[in-house]
Amino acid sequence: MSRPNRNEQFQAGEVCIVHAIQRCVRRAFLTGVDPVSGKDYSFRREWIRRRMEALASAFGIDVLTYAILSSHLHIILRNRPDVVALWSEEEVAQRWLKVFPGRRFEEHLAEPTEADVQALIRDQERMAVIRSRLSDISWFMRALAEPVARLANAQEKCTGRFWEGRFKAQRLADDAGLLACAMYVDLNPIRAAMAESPEQAEHTSAYDRIQAERGAKIDSAAFDLRAVPTAEAGKKIRETPVQQRMQEQKAKRRNPTGKRVLRDSWLAPLELASQTLSNDPQAHAGGLRASDRGFLCMDWSKYLELLQWTAAQRIKQAASKVPQRLQSALASTGIEVSMWRDLVWDYKRYFGRSTCAGRPSTMSADARRHNRRCHHGQQKASECFLASG
Known part of the structure; x- marks a missing residue:
């Protein structure tokens, strides 16, 4: 069966959660x-x-979890058109120009000016398209993948494709699919023998959250979401040598806002404020991420405990029983507790070829919504869920 069209899996105008995988070509x-x-x-x-941190500050998209491995990367994204709808025309134009500056008269200024912003705002038809793209997961992945490919080709002194093709997308249809996939992503470096525990698995969302809990701070990579006054830009062009401007530009790229933040500040909070979603978009006001809304019905301490326990269950024959204190968190999602270890460690066996992950009933409903009989692996996945799921 051929891959479905992107608009069959997710659309920029509706909130959805997607597990994206971008893999390098050949070796x-x-x-x-x-x-x-x-x-x-x-x-x-x-x-x-x-x-990723920079893009999280500009797009209306929440980064939930991620893992960077040797030949590919995993990232779970939630698009937020409800947050983008709150942004003014100036905010939309500034955010877009930070990510896609285009060709301007003075390229070495790097920062869009107020004149650039106003020129874009005057084109209302284009502004409507841009507003939609800022909550489009495909555009987020494009803005992530293209610069990586250019950098890699430059470093390796070659040309041609760096990625296999378009990223693989899997819609996470409910809380059970999201919890299993989040654990699968956070445990990927351990599965690949790159680390022994979540505490050692650098460049994963779990590692960032663990370090932030210990107070670790980093130079923020978030974009400075303000336009340079046109007069100030003109003065800099006239009075500052080109070499000096380029050095200042390089320094600002290292820390655009001049802030130091907790290591996980750009990630979406883990715990939902309540199990019932409200109409409040909970837009983030600090310029580091799209919103302050969580994504799981458990707090960070319980998630970490479950993650650490699951990480220790590598060998199926030696797997132990899920501790009683963690069983209620799994049972509430409809997951069969005794199958939790298999669901996470053998995630690809159950959902690897599917464009949707979640409880069988949710997958079936999603398939009907797209005029399909079922999703691939739906019957196999039913082994891991309670009969009512």
């Missing part, structure tokens, strides 16, 4: 040590994380 290495060439590309991990 190309995204990060880590390439066994063929012997080159170490580990330094790219932090660059990619910072790019």
Whole structure:
């Protein structure tokens, strides 16, 4: 069966949660040590994380979890058209120009000016398109993948494709699918033998949250969401040598806002304020992420305990019983407690070829919505859920 169209899986105008996977072509290495060439590309991990952090500050899209591995990356995204709808015309134009500056008269200024913003606002037809794109997961992934490919090709002194093709997208249709997938993503470095525990698995959302809980701070990579006054830009062009302007630009890229923030400040909070979603978009006012809305009906301490327990269950034959204190959290989602270890560690077996993940009843409803009989793997996944699920 061919891949479905993106608009069959998600649309920019409706809130949905998507597990995206972007994989390198053939034997190309995204990060880590390439066994063929012997080159170490580990330094790219932090660059990619910072790019995601920057995009999270500009797009109306929440980054829920992520993991950067040697040949691919996983990221769970939730688009927020309700948040984008609150932004003024100036905010929309500024955010767009930060990510896609286009070709301007003075490229080495790097920052859009007030004149650039006003020129874009005057084109109302284009502004409507841009507002939609700022909550479009496909555009977020494009803004992430293209610069990585250009950088990698420049470093390796080659041309051509760096990614296999368009990213793989899997819609997470309910809280059970989201919880299982979030754990699967956070545990990927352990599965790949890159780390022994979540505390050691750098460049994952779990690692960021653990470090933030300990007070770890980083230089913020968030965009400085303000336009440069046109007069100030003109003065800088006239009075500042080009070389100096380029050095200032390079310094600002390292820390655009000059702030130091907790390591997980750009990620969506983990715990939902309440189990019932309200109409309040809970837009974030600090310029670091789209919103302050959580995504799981459990707090961080319980999630971490469940993550650590699951990480220890690598060998199926030696897997122990889920602790009683964690069973209620799983049972409330309809997951069969005794199958939790299999659901996470063998996630690809159940949902690897499916464009949707969740309880069988939810997957069936999603399939009917798209005029399909069922989703691939739906029957197999039913083994991991209670009969009522």
